[in-house]
Amino acid sequence: MRFAWIDLREVPGRQLQAVLDAAVHARMGGVVAADAELLASLPPTVTRVLAPEGQGPADPKKPGDKAEKGTGAEEAKGTADAGPSSRSGSSPAATGIDVLLRRFGTEDELDALAAGNRAAGGTPAAGIIDVRDDRTLQLSCAGAMKLPYTVIHFADPTKIPLEIVLAAAESADGKLVTVVDDLEEAAIVFDVLERGSDGILYAPRSADEVFALARLLQATTPQLELSTLTVESIRHVGLGDRVCVDTCSHFEEDEGILVGSYSSGFVLCCSETHPLPYMPTRPFRVNAGALHSYTLGPENRTNYLSEVGSGSVLLAVGADGRTRRVVVGRAKLESRPLLEIRTHAEDGRLVSLTVQDDWHVRVLGPGGKVLNVTELRTGDELLGYLATDKRHVGLPIGEFCKEV
Template identity: 85%
Template sequence: MRFAWIDLREVPRPQLQAVVDAAVHARMAGVVSADAELLGTLPPTVTRVLVAEGTATTVPGRKPGDRSDKGDKVDKESKEAKDGKEPKAPGIDLLLRKFTTQEELDALAADNRPAGPGTPVAGYIGVRDDRTLRLSCSGAMALPYTVIHFADPTKIPLEIVLAAAESAEGKLVTVVDGLEEAAIVFDVLERGSDGILFTPRSADDVFALARLLEATTPQLELSTLTVESIRHVGLGDRVCVDTCSHFEEDEGILVGSYSSGFVLCCSETHPLPYMPTRPFRVNAGALHSYTLGPDNRTNYLSEVGSGSALLAVGADGRTRRVVVGRAKLESRPLLEIRTHAEDGRLVSLTVQDDWHVRVLGPGGKVLNVTELQKGDELLGYLATDKRHVGLPIGEFCKEV
């Protein structure tokens, strides 16, 4: 599970208390400071990380004068930490100490052994060349936490560390210089960094980070829909959605004529007789149709385009976020499929009238839309919310 540590050392002093309160309220995983007294005031719901003398994690571009608790201010507890002793100040959960050589790394690893000083020790390293990159890989394998500041903007060094530490029990924490980089770091090699070290400028930054950490996609409870009619409705405009991801064989996107119900439209992952598979594509439906995206928000297919985010949905209800590369709007003969749920609710879908357009049935069964018959069962999703500009709203709304 990904997490974030809030670094207080570069927070402007006027914002410091608000940032501390926000970090506690938003349940950030940890707070990092060189001030043991400050850390001692924090509740045990956060990991209190004391920075030992000489450990600097300042991101390039920050003004040294912005520090809230100066890097050269090291209290007695921090000096004892440097000497490998457990700090006497209460409320310290973890020491963060810099290492630049294998010998220093070995000393940090020794401190975490049962015979060590008692307080767990994390390591910090700046990666700027091949030697420090290899040393960071060793740290990620040996320490409970390894904080890495990558000097270069490329994420290749992070990929190398993630691959090297795949089997490690310790956690990798990457220093980031903003929320945008945090989102990228969490996605590198799909697994991403376990955690990030982030310096907010205000409490608003902390809450924005909390929203980023919570940005997961839900497990959906899919319903069985029974086909009651299929009819040819003539020429219209339909949308093919081409994503930047491969779909699994039992995945697609949810599409429906009404915001109250959707049918699981299959991707072109399965072989076709006259064309190659396109496992990134869903021949989704007519341009008026709703499709379900992240955060329980719908969009018309006519609104979907490059950079849009949708939900890929599996036959078991699992979901994941996918990014749209492009959408293709073309005029084609259309087919209307009307179904009903167990509670009698009408769920309608209008798609291209062609054999290669497919929907999914229970168990991930692939069904060609032109071969559907009354009584066939499809997979769908029933929404309880009405919609206004794609957002759920509690108002009367009837769609026919």
């Protein structure tokens, strides 16, 4: 599960208390500070990380600089063996410190940290390292394999080094924490290699940024309960505009997007993943429907197909109801003959879909069965989704609304 550590050391003084309160209220994964007494005052719902002065991310320097001097193996070992809990003779819980953050820049320093963690009774030590060249990159990979937490500050904006660490630490039990400069970078870091960093270390500028980060961490897509819809009529309605949605992702064979003429019900429209006799497959595309149609996106938000365009985010939906976010690369609107498909759910609710009147356009039935729209007959069964909310500008709203 993804998490965030809030770094209080770089938060402006006038914002410090508000950021701290927000971090606790939003249940951030951890708080990083140089003040042990401040950390001890926090509830155990957050991981309390003590980072003594000089143990944060270093300023980017050229390879070969002495940024990592002064944090030798002897200091790292002494801290790991004699952390706050050991010096006081009390347990980590009694001191209010859950993790001690220490910098490492050599194999000896890393080995000392790992050895200290194997010793009983001490506060667990996490390592922090600045990756600026191949040597420090390889050392960070080793840290990810040996330490409970490895915090990495990447000097360069490329995410290739992060990909390398993620691949190297695939089987590791420890957690990888990446230092980020803003929320946009946090979102990118969480998506690298589809797995992403386990956590991030971030110094927010305000309490609002803490809550925005909390929303980012909770940005999951729901499992939908799909319904079986029964076709009751099909008719040719003439020329109109339909929309093809080209995404930046490959669809699975049983995936598509939900489209409907009414906000109360949608049909699962199939992607062009399956072979067609007269053109190559386009597994990123859904021939979705007429431009007036609704399509379902994240956070229970709908959009008209006419509003969908480059950069829009929609839900890819599988025949078993699983969902995931897909980004739209482009939407293509063209005039074509249209076909209206009217269906009803088990409760009698009407679900309507208007699509291009062509054999190549497909919808999905129970079990992910692929159905050509021009071959549908009364009584055929389709997969769909029934929404309980009425809509205003795509948002759920509790008001009377009748669609015909």
